Structure formats: structure tokens, C-alpha cells
Amino acid sequence: MGQPDADKMRNLVKQGKAMPTPAEDDRPGRFPIANRADLENAIRAVGRVRPDTEEARAAVRRFILKRARELNLGDLIPPTWAGDGSLKS
Numbered sequence: 001m002g003q004p005d006a007d008k009m010r011n012l013v014k015q016g017k018a019m020p021t022p023a024e025d026d027r028p029g030r031f032p033i034a035n036r037a038d039l040e041n042a043i044r045a046v047g048r049v050r051p052d053t054e055e056a057r058a059a060v061r062r063f064i065l066k067r068a069r070e071l072n073l074g075d076l077i078p079p080t081w082a083g084d085g086s087l088k089s
Contacts, residue, residue, distance in 0.1 A: 012034065046064070
């Protein structure tokens with residue numbers, strides 16, 4: 001999908017296909033996931049989440065898990081991810 005422009009990103013957020021950004025962030029959205037390629041990119045990008053906290057990464061993983069289910073692509077989710085967004089021990 002590439003990086004969508006601001007208006008498209010806002011629409012994706014409204015549709016639930018991208019995450020809204022934290023209040024202190026001026027971007028229109030993040031982690032757009034409209035198809036398989038977007039899902040694969042988002043899975044790879046989890047380690048770059050800001051703020052760099054496990055809580056923030058877990059929130060992104062939960063969003064990715066939700067979109068994977070909606071796209072019937074749950075098989076792409078890493079086996080180390082738990083259903084609640086945490087990492088399995």
C-alpha cells in the first residue's frame with residue numbers, strides 16, 4: 001500500500017483499518033493494514049513502536065491481531081504472540 005496521504009490515513013483510521021496516533025502525536029494515523037502486504041509490514045514494524053515500551057508494543061500487536069482476523073490472515077501472526085498482544089513466555 002505504501003505510505004498513504006493524510007486524508008487517506010484518516011479514513012483508514014475511521015474504518016478501523018489503521019490505528020489512531022497517541023494524543024501527543026500530530027500524525028493522522030499509524031499502522032495502516034488494508035491487505036496482506038500491509039499486515040506483513042506491520043508485523044515487522046512492531047519493534048519500532050514509539051514510545052519504546054512493552055505496553056505500546058502490546059497495543060499495536062492487539063490491533064494487528066484484530067486486523068489479521070478480519071482479513072482471515074491469522075496464519076501470518078508470529079507464534080510468539082499471545083491473543084492479548086503480549087508475548088508468550
